[in-house]
Amino acid sequence: MFAQFLTPAYLPFAIAFVVMLGIGLIEGVGLGLGHFDLDADVAADGHAGVLDWLGLGGELPILIWLTSLLGCFTVAGIALQQGASALWGAPLAWPLASGGALLAGGLLNTVVANGLARIMPGFETSVISTEDLLRRRGTVLEGVARRGSPARAKIVDQFGQAHFVMVEPHNDTAVIPAGETVLLVRRHGTLFFALPDRDTLLQSI
Template structure:
């Protein structure tokens, strides 16, 4: 049995399952230690990748329509190619690390089962360097199906993964120095789950300076960063203070 898992054609899939197990243990340890590893990874992804403005909302699950009127089999618009792929895998509805665990599990099991079938039917397995890319692409629709199911059954408050497009119109506090045009600074805000996020912000106007500690209103998202204006309404308070 061990020889089967360590055979050249099986190694990529065995490694994937081992990484999955290690990641699962790491998440458990982080959970017991109180580290918000899921939130940190989700924030990093949505801040670093140009995600689509539209994130699927499932609406009526019995009809397959999303709340926004899009079909569940459709693709989100906007964002970079990588961002659209991540949204297609329901990142933004399911925590990134959970999607990664699902991918590693499906990839590893699909590869090992496929190689086993080949050995039993034709007497040989496909070399790992050929099998791994093929299984990778075969795995993606299965991963999407699994993560789509998770997104349907997970209560919305169970995941803090949100589209950065939802930050537009929110207030934030500049915390990473003064922000100038072309020289963004870090700002802090909270989403509807009361999870704190850090985003890069620069002024909407070229000659404006947003000073550290000032309250600003996020108005646009361009290439993974936000433009902002000084808080126009004294009645608005920092989202991070809610």
Template sequence: MLSLALASENLVFSIALVLMLMIAVLEGVAALFGAGMSSALESLLPESELSPHTEVGAIEADSALSRFLGWLRIGEVPILMLLVIFLLSFGLAGLLLQGLLHSVTGSLAPGWLAVPVVFLLSLPVVRLGGGVLQAIMPKDETTAVTEDSLLGRIAVITLGTARLNYPAEARVKDQHGYSHYLQLEPDTEGDEFVQGTEVLLLSRQGAVYKGIRNANPHLSDQDPNRS
């Protein structure tokens, strides 16, 4: 088994398992000092810079990225947990499949072929594992908020350009300081919100929120005292 794990074709999978163990140890040490790695990892997620002159193709790419991240349950489950699930599933699946192939054919698949195949196979596992974690993770009733409780707060467009009937992704903080990601479009026809625009949430129709541009410089989604 050790020779299989150290084979050059399987080094990527073995490294993934080692990284998973290192993350677990580092997170445990950080927890002892009242810190954590999840927030740091979430801050590293890319946010594209869009302008009113951004090409339609770029906006569609941002929307596709947003949907893909949502499909992976990023934003619903701590990203550190999803990373651990990915590394574990990627490493184990790679070694198991390579071991099975070796027992049948006596050889291993080259890394350039095995890695992308196992990577794609691991993504549904991340989604499934994230769904399980989301269902079993303890929920603090004191910090639970309803969808309508976000009305009247300031959201910031994070991905895409919001137009009437064409919502974009926005981030809003609740009264406890937790961030929520939602779909947002202008309340008035002709308005357009690009990335970085602050929007006052006015109403909600199903899963889509409507709002107007924030005209009050004293209001911001960064204001921890706003309730």
């Protein structure tokens, strides 16, 4: 069976399975990449119903949802190829099998994702709005933050969940190097503006 899994007819599903394991490992070791604020502005755009249907409306972490989708795609693809082999003596060509598995796996994943959202209430209580990150401190991880040139920073919320955001200095002439602790003071879209802790205005905060 393992050798069959590596043949061209099954290769898309083998790749999906490996990616699923990799994402599961990332989520499992707690790198904090699983939570994205997908629900912050979708209501105004009228897409909330679509997210609900996909299983994302319940604040299910995106990496868990993606892992579920890859798993459903893999299972659907293997079942499709096994069925084709039983009926016609050979599996389908991989593009045809991939299309069918994507459709079947996507439908199956709506059920699985919504089920996971119901049995994982801990995520519903720990997911916060992007606005809640304001007035919290974080650390610039890499790059140098300048006006017009944001850097990546890590913010830990009140639940201990890490969020990774892009930050620029609040002051036009400020420069914030990697390793600097900052205070998020305002937001424009997905971009945050921060004051470095070395700023004398923050020493009493």
